[in-house]
Amino acid sequence: xxxxxxxxxxxxxxxxxxxxxxxxxxxxxxxxxxxxxxxxxxxxxxxxxxxxxxxxxxxxxxxxxxxxxxxxxxxxxxxxxxxxxxxxxxxxxxxxxxxxxxxxxxxxxxxxxxxxxxxxxxxxxxxxxxxxxxxxxxxxxxxxxxxxxxxxxxxxxxxxxxxxxxxxxxxxxxxxxxxxxxxxxxxxxxxxxxxxxxxxxxxxxxxxxxxxxxxxxxxxxxxxxxxxxxxxxxxxxxxxxxxxxxxxxxxxxxxxxxxxxxxxxxxxxxxxxxxxxxxxxxxxxxxxxxxxxxxxxxxxxxxxxxxxxxxxxxxxxxxxxxxxxxxxxxxxxxxxxxxxxxxxxxxxxxxxxxxxxxxxxxxxxxxxxxxxxxxxxxxxxxxxxxxxxxxxxxxxxxxxxxxxxxxxx
Numbered sequence: 001x002x003x004x005x006x007x008x009x010x011x012x013x014x015x016x017x018x019x020x021x022x023x024x025x026x027x028x029x030x031x032x033x034x035x036x037x038x039x040x041x042x043x044x045x046x047x048x049x050x051x052x053x054x055x056x057x058x059x060x061x062x063x064x065x066x067x068x069x070x071x072x073x074x075x076x077x078x079x080x081x082x083x084x085x086x087x088x089x090x091x092x093x094x095x096x097x098x099x100x101x102x103x104x105x106x107x108x109x110x111x112x113x114x115x116x117x118x119x120x121x122x123x124x125x126x127x128x129x130x131x132x133x134x135x136x137x138x139x140x141x142x143x144x145x146x147x148x149x150x151x152x153x154x155x156x157x158x159x160x161x162x163x164x165x166x167x168x169x170x171x172x173x174x175x176x177x178x179x180x181x182x183x184x185x186x187x188x189x190x191x192x193x194x195x196x197x198x199x200x201x202x203x204x205x206x207x208x209x210x211x212x213x214x215x216x217x218x219x220x221x222x223x224x225x226x227x228x229x230x231x232x233x234x235x236x237x238x239x240x241x242x243x244x245x246x247x248x249x250x251x252x253x254x255x256x257x258x259x260x261x262x263x264x265x266x267x268x269x270x271x272x273x274x275x276x277x278x279x280x281x282x283x284x285x286x287x288x289x290x291x292x293x294x295x296x297x298x299x300x301x302x303x304x305x306x307x308x309x310x311x312x313x314x315x316x317x318x319x320x321x322x323x324x325x326x327x328x329x330x331x332x333x334x335x336x337x338x339x340x341x342x343x344x345x346x347x348x349x350x351x352x353x354x355x356x357x358x359x360x361x362x363x364x365x366x367x368x369x370x371x372x373x374x375x376x377x378x379x380x381x382x383x384x385x386x387x388x389x390x391x392x393x394x395x396x397x398x399x400x401x402x403x404x405x406x407x408x409x
Contacts (some may be wrong), residue, residue, distance in 0.1 A: 023141055027148050029197040030134045031155035033093070033190045037100055037127045038159025040069060041235055042264070043183050045242045046167045046257045050176045055113050059370045063363030066239045068117045070358040072124020073131065073351070078211070080129035081348030084136050090194060092133045097190040099126030104184025108177035130190075131156075132348045139336035139343065146329055150275020153328035157267025160238055165261035168254040214345055219338055219403040222396035224353025227331050229293045229389020232357025234324025236382055237300060238264055239362040241317070244375050248308060263317040267325035274326040278333070285330035286397035292330075293393045296323025297386030304379035334400055357385045 044051070044065045051062055076096075084092045100123055107119035138152040139145050163183070170179035214220060238260065245256035277283050299319030302312045335346040361382055368378035 023144050023148070025197055026137060026141065027144075027151055029193050030137050030148070030152050032193060033097065033130055033134055034152055034155035035159040035162070036186045036190045037097075037130050038156040039163035039183055039186070040100075040104070040123060040127055041066075041160045042163035042238050043167045043179065045164060045239055045260075046253055047171060047176045047179060048243055049253065050171065054111055054176070055116075057113055059366035060363050061113065061366075063239070063366035064117055065120055066236075066362035067359050068121040069124040069127065070235075070355055072121040072126075073128030074355040074359065076125045076128030077132045077348035077351045078345065080132050081136070081344030081346075084133045084344040089133045089137045090198060093130055093137075093194045094191060096126045096129030096133065097187055097194060099123075100130060101126075101184060101187030101191060104187055105181060107184060108180040111177065128351075132344065132351055135332050135347050136336070136344045139333050139347070145333060145336075146275040146279035147272070148275075149329040149333055150272035153271030153274075153325065153332075154268040157264050157271060157325055160235070161261040161263075161265035161267070164238070164242060164257045164264060168257050211345065214349055217338065217346075217349075217403060218399040219396070220335065220346055220349050221353060222392045222399045223331050223335055224350040225392035226289050226293060226327075226389050226396050227350055227354035228357050228392070229296055229386045230289075230324045230327050230331070230354075232354045232361070233296050233300065233382065233386055233389070234267075234320055235358045236361030236365070236385075237303070237320055237379070239358075240365050240369075240375070240378075243369075244303065244379075245313065248375065249310065249313070260317070263321040266318070266321040270322055270325040271328045275329040277326075278329055284397075285327075285334055286393070286400070289327040289330045289396060290390070290393040292323045292327040293386065293389040294323070295319050297383055297390060299323060300379050300383050300386060304376050304383065306374055306376040334396075338400070338403055357382070361385070 044062070048059070048062050051057065051065075052059070080092055080096065103119045103123040103126060107116055107123065109115070134152060135149070138148040141148040167179050167183075170182050174182065241260035241263070242253060242257045245251050245259055246253055249256075251259070274288060277288065278285055296319065299316045299321075302316030302319070305312055331350060332347055335350045336343045338346045364381060365375070365378040368381060369375060372378070
């Protein structure tokens with residue numbers, strides 16, 4: 001990382017400073033972007049039967065649409081965090097949104113699995129850069145950080161929800177290729193917005209960018225592994241919830257996608273609620289994280305029970321919606337306050353560590369469903385990630401406090 005040290009430490013050494021845009025405008029920009037990029041998490045899910053029929057692929061191969069996307073996210077997190085710490089968020093966000101838009105538009109040009117998966121990993125690079133940098137903007141809003149982070153996380157859930165909800169409608173009018181194209185074109189608006197918004201971060205290095213120290217941080221590792229069972233678990237299940245409801249309960253794809261979307265859209269309430277609870281001191285960040293990992297794991301367990309009992313599905317989806325969303329602010333604001341690395345780097349590493357669930361989970365679910373004909377073993381396997389997250393969440397509090405005490409001593 002020596003090349004980074006050759007750049008000036010502050011923007012004032014190179015060009016005049018601009019006053020940051022208002023807090024409300026920065027929250028709007030991050031939230032709109034979150035909706036646009038998070039739609040790509042789930043927009044392929046209602047299209048699985050059409051992709052399998054047209055591309056002649058298995059469920060496990062379709063699961064690679066999620067694996068490649070989130071692999072791209074994992075690869076982009078750390079570079080984007082470093083660049084945001086050094087240059088400020090705005091240029092990183094514009095570049096990331098541009099990459100999302102171009103790859104999203106190019107993806108449906110050729111009905112070839114290799115082409116589609118290549119575009120998905122490039123799309124993931126853009127989404128990852130935008131996501132972690134947007135989280136940095138939200139956590140840098142001063143006294144509004146908890147609210148901003150909660151709303152940003154809620155907007156991510158809205159994007160995942162409308163990816164499920166609207167894609168069947170788009171498919172009925174434009175086919176699966178037209179559906180992907182529409183989601184790609186949505187990125188144009190995110191570019192325009194960030195060209196107009198100044199994020200308020202000057203070219204600076206708020207903390208030493210030391211990846212070696214950061215990767216040895218127990219606080220970062222425990223937060224990341226906790227996030228494995230919240231964000232990671234929720235998105236792994238979301239990728240298959242439409243097909244689960246359609247096969248388990250005989251619902252149409254449109255109705256199954258709508259029900260699945262309700263669970264995701266509930267996150268637009270629970271993620272901001274988590275931020276509000278923390279801001280008002282109703283509950284501590286770590287207790288909220290611990291409770292959430294347990295709730296999410298129990299929810300997956302209910303879906304794994306091989307019975308056609310609708311209350312299990314309703315309660316299971318509800319628990320996953322709560323457990324995977326409400327601790328979002330706990331994780332990312334705690335990471336932003338660590339002093340072993342820059343804010344962007346800490347949040348990026350937490351995101352990378354939480355990636356295995358969404359990288360391995362969807363194709364694993366597809367593979368096991370093809371082999372067993374049901375979701376019992378598939379969802380049961382995903383619970384293993386939940387158990388890891390529960391353990392990590394009970395270790396995170398002490399690790400975060402120890403690191404805070406060390407850097408303030």
